[in-house]
Amino acid sequence: MSTEHPAPAEIPPAESDAPPTRRTFIATTTAVSGAAVVGGLITGPPALAATEAVVSEAPPGSRVSLTVNGVRRTVTVDNRTSLLDLLREHLDLTGSKKGCNAGACGACTVLVDGRRVTSCLTLAVRLEGAEVTTIEGLEKGGRLHPLQQAFIDQDAFQCGFCTSGQIVSGVGCIQEGHTGSQDEIQEWMSGNLCRCGCYVKIVRAVQQAADRM
Ligand code: FES
Numbered sequence: 001m002s003t004e005h006p007a008p009a010e011i012p013p014a015e016s017d018a019p020p021t022r023r024t025f026i027a028t029t030t031a032v033s034g035a036a037v038v039g040g041l042i043t044g045p046p047a048l049a050a051t052e053a054v055v056s057e058a059p060p061g062s063r064v065s066l067t068v069n070g071v072r073r074t075v076t077v078d079n080r081t082s083l084l085d086l087l088r089e090h091l092d093l094t095g096s097k098k099g100c101n102a103g104a105c106g107a108c109t110v111l112v113d114g115r116r117v118t119s120c121l122t123l124a125v126r127l128e129g130a131e132v133t134t135i136e137g138l139e140k141g142g143r144l145h146p147l148q149q150a151f152i153d154q155d156a157f158q159c160g161f162c163t164s165g166q167i168v169s170g171v172g173c174i175q176e177g178h179t180g181s182q183d184e185i186q187e188w189m190s191g192n193l194c195r196c197g198c199y200v201k202i203v204r205a206v207q208q209a210a211d212r213m
């Protein structure tokens, strides 16, 4: 039996013309963080500068003036800002809730020029000159709105997350005159969901307030 060992594999020279392996490719690109690799060649600062230019570009913004709960407000916002985010993030009016943020739950309901709207789907910059009423604007002189009182009297909430939207929507429902019967209230309040299932008491509360207003 032969005792000869096979010759060791030839070690490639340190600076090889061979294409980089996956390991050397990753090590190189990691070390030169931020540089771009094009066709196996490392390029430097120009690519990095292009990236910075895109990131630092400010989104387009607009100035909008509207009246919120009787107070004139002027703000400059990103054109994509919803009325809900304007109220919550810019005006610190956090009574209107963000549930689905997609127009499906009614938690964000406010009145715009007296009409019920889902504020999460309403662009703030389209409301120049509008009158907005939120849950914070319903009580007058320290007295609760009759529907706020009715929600307490009828115990029409559990967790309370949907409640501000339910009350504002109920005010709209009453102003529209859709309170002739329980069925009618149910129908016209159907855009406001309550995951705690307080629907029977909510309808009773709207009916109580409609009777007293
Ligand atoms: Fe606007 Fe649900 S948060 S409809």
Ligand code: FES
Binding pocket: 156, 157, 158, 159, 160, 161, 162, 163, 193, 194, 195, 196, 197, 198
């Ligand atoms: Fe909890 Fe309506 S009271 S979701």
